[in-house]
Amino acid sequence: MNKLINDNLYETRNNLITEITLLSDAQFNSKPDMNKWSIAQVCHHLVLVEEASIKAIAWGLKEIDNTQKERKKIHLILLDRTKKIKAPKIVEPDVEPFEVQQIIDLLNDSRKNLMTFLSTIEDKSILAEKSVKHPAFGELPLDQWIEQIYLHEQRHTEQIKEIKLLLDARH
Incomplete structure (x- = not known):
């Protein structure tokens, strides 16, 4: 896979893990308000x-x-956080609480699955030629589906930083 994409996936995930590792489970599951997601969610x-x-x-x-x-x-689109994008039902988070380590394990598993899956694609150039409908972007080339994973994660890492500030302000 393209080294830049690989580096971006890696770096973005590391930034995310850094933001959540030191949180208590209580902070992790605390919602800034009823209509917002917790960091865990x-x-x-x-x-x-x-x-x-x-x-x-x-x-x-x-x-x-x-x-x-x-x-x-x-x-x-993804890095402009002034534009809200409603999550499709299929990717809406659970409402019950999570432990920080439990989520880190899930993040590690999903990333391992992604990397394993991508390594099975022999001809990577095909990713730029084929596309699938994305809920927010319409028809999207497959290589851009990979890009949207880390861009979307960057968007939500910024959201997590904001939630942490809101939670700190309440204490």
Whole structure:
């Protein structure tokens, strides 16, 4: 896989883990307000998105249609946190509490699954040629599905930093 994408996946995940490692389970599961997700839920959402992305890419690889789809400026959309994107039901987090270590394990598992899956794709160039419908972006080339994993994670890491500040302000 493209070294830049690999480095971005690695670096973004490390930043995320750094943000959550020292939290108590109480802080981790505390919601800044009733209509917002806890940090635990944000992280669970990231696990679900990574798992759903693997499925979408796998599905897209089986598609016969190879018409070149338009590349989207997904970084502009995902990194602009003024624009809210409603999570599809399939990637909505559980409501019951999580332990920090439990989520770190889930994040590690989903990342390992992603990397293992990507390593099985012999001809990586096919990822730029095939596409699958993304809930927020419409038809999205498969290589951009991989990019959206770390861009989406960067977006939510910023959200986690904000939640931590809000939680600190309450104490």
